[in-house]
Amino acid sequence: MKVSVPKGTRDFSPTEMVKRNFIFKTIREVFEKYGYQPIETPAMENIETLTGKYGDEGDKLIFRILNSGNFLSDFREEKILHDISNIDKIDASDTFARLDFNKPEQYLSRISEKALRYDLTVPFARYVVQHQNEITFPFKRYQIQPVWRADKPQKGRYREFYQCDADVIGSNSLLNEVEIVQMIDEVLTKLKINATIKINNRKILQGIADFFKITNFAEFVTILDKADKMGAKFVKEELAAKNILHHPEVEIFGTLFFESDQKELKSAVDKNKMNLLKVWNEKSESETGKTGIEEIEAVFNLVRTFKLQSSTFELDLTLARGLNYYTGAIFEVKANDVQIGSICGGGRYDDLTGIFGLPNVSGVGISFGIDRIFDVMNELNLFEKLNLSASATKVLLAHFGEAERNYCVGVAAQLRSAEINTEIYPDITKKISKQFDYANKKQIPFVIVIGGDEMKTGELALKNMASGEQTKIKVDSIISQLK
């Protein structure tokens, strides 16, 4: 029998859990520091809740769940098996007509009505609409749960992975964008990751599209989104190939967008002079573009009133983000010292809940990618610097036999009632050296050995496993030393 996990999924050992839990805890504490509250939604959603939200490519990656039990009985009830087996003897046309076999999607929806969530954003939108009467708006929620995607597994890409999302919904205020920048900076500072937080605004991109008289904005954004991975040349070629921009406009766009202006714009923003971008925008007479510039200015003005702890914050006009529901600010965060995709991303959406029947509620959110953050921290040896303890156990009680082991029960009770995490080596047949091996492998920092003398005097030998130092002291002193 094959003993393994499905491809693209992983077990997490205690050592890995300590590191992952540190990341989760850091993110959770920062989210709570800014007033975000936790919610959880079910792993499975009704299939209609998910399909049609992630584009055709995304839809294909949704894991569907079979209607349990019923699937086989449906098969039997529908007489499919019987009819197919007897195809030469009976007229089965009724059965086949009823099955809608020429529309596989319909058949599929009959045997599978649920699916595993693909992200936390769509379930959140569903949650907001479903619970709108119980919610206090603006609703600041965070959610840390796994999601599932039937993607081709590869390095750093899994079929089950955690997302850590924070969203505020029901507020237009750009202060939310500013606080998102602060939260990202605070999380990454605590994790000791040097990062660049990039911001752009979909409305500015719309202004640029208006300037070039581009009508298919969604496709324009999709192509722009590839700039980071594929380069400027690819983007220009794609824009031309897809008939979005022709020569010579595409050349002008390329120069303007990727070369001269980009740098000038960055410094323009840094200097609180958006003149260049404004001039450009005025040419296009784009109202949306104008609003986008104002929004970016407002965010930068507020961010400038405090100092980010360790991150760089910059405008990146080439930032586009793949998802269609973004309508305002968009964010992406890169680690400075490791070559890896973005470790956090998000943006503002003006109508995410509209698909579920609650239109015109604006929100903005971000999502931390825990797996990439883990990889970055591993590669930079940051976990070592954080001095995380692999074991929550503080003391192991080792012993020479049954009477000694039973004596340990009382000692352990005293230590534990002082909230000191304590283990008694359970078996009485193992040599002391084996018990020390156990403490070493589990990285337990202290060992107390109980023998006949200790039982008589109550003076216990406490060994510091790191220094090798050994002292004879009473339980009370051990407690005050280890607390």
Add this chain to the structure above:
Amino acid sequence: MKVSVPKGTRDFSPTEMVKRNFIFKTIREVFEKYGYQPIETPAMENIETLTGKYGDEGDKLIFRILNSGNFLSDFREEKILHDISNIDKIDASDTFARLDFNKPEQYLSRISEKALRYDLTVPFARYVVQHQNEITFPFKRYQIQPVWRADKPQKGRYREFYQCDADVIGSNSLLNEVEIVQMIDEVLTKLKINATIKINNRKILQGIADFFKITNFAEFVTILDKADKMGAKFVKEELAAKNILHHPEVEIFGTLFFESDQKELKSAVDKNKMNLLKVWNEKSESETGKTGIEEIEAVFNLVRTFKLQSSTFELDLTLARGLNYYTGAIFEVKANDVQIGSICGGGRYDDLTGIFGLPNVSGVGISFGIDRIFDVMNELNLFEKLNLSASATKVLLAHFGEAERNYCVGVAAQLRSAEINTEIYPDITKKISKQFDYANKKQIPFVIVIGGDEMKTGELALKNMASGEQTKIKVDSIISQLK
């Protein structure tokens, strides 16, 4: 469009999350206090890992996952759709033969190779076998994750629910059983639930079966397991109906098991006199029964060396537990003050990992049922007594307009750098009364109102929302007051 979650699943609001997280945290801290370390396994397992482990009834309740994407293309590739649509024109017998439509299980295993985990025990056994070379034995692990069962949803029974498991594997020592009793007592004491921890031993039940010359032990246990729910009369009738015990033995069994002896045995155990049970056992000359009695005695002797904090610990001979893999001690825990099923259960298994190719490794474990514990605590108003804060936010900064709101950014930065969870009301168009409403609904304990005066003097009005008291102080003093 239907906005709902699949039946048997639930959303958890921030208010519910605070309560649930308190339970999780309590359980986790106690597990760690006794040296258990966290692991996590994937939500989905290969189907072979799960099937055949939970009995026929259990197997039917496993949620299967469709091979994503491939399912439809399989359909097309197999020409099913084409062939069925053209059934009157072509000979499709090949296609149907290949599909094995007369063996639905085979067809099912071709379109679905993964399933959602049904419990945490089987994935744990798989984990131990798969990672046996990295593990330090005895391996004390805990695992807090959701499981999924396609059970008929009803009050207190869900299709997605969390289990909180602790198991130690690779140790025969009965100290593990003793520490499990301690852990249950400590968790429930911290949650303020008065409970009775019931213990029995499968070997004692085997001794009883030997005494009555019962050969089908598994079925005997399955029927006994229903005593609690269905009563003694039902058990006796079932034993007779299923040909396990005939008259007059079944009457003798009933009297012995449910009436006189049961009470005497309890007090016998309490008095450290197992004479009655021993006499009974000697009559059967059952070696297994004898070992069972010794094990129970050893556990009670050790438990008697300390005082349980709040729970009652007792032998319950009618305790059987449904699962077949138990071979020694079995546990079940009932809340004393609420009529509800068991809130925690477990036991010792001598060969759980054998099914995955690692035989003869003994382990013992327990599982807390978080949902029932939540229900018990709700019914007894225990959450109120625990004084849990619904909001992690300590202070809301309210304001009269944009300049004031922007001034808040600096104040918030100071409070947050002192690790005080702070919110700024984001929107600048809402009246102060609306902002106070927000604080009230979110149960934020303090509000600071920023107006023109405050910006000039730095003397901020701090309002205690519970007492209504308001004081004018500087940020520094607020920090020292709220920390």
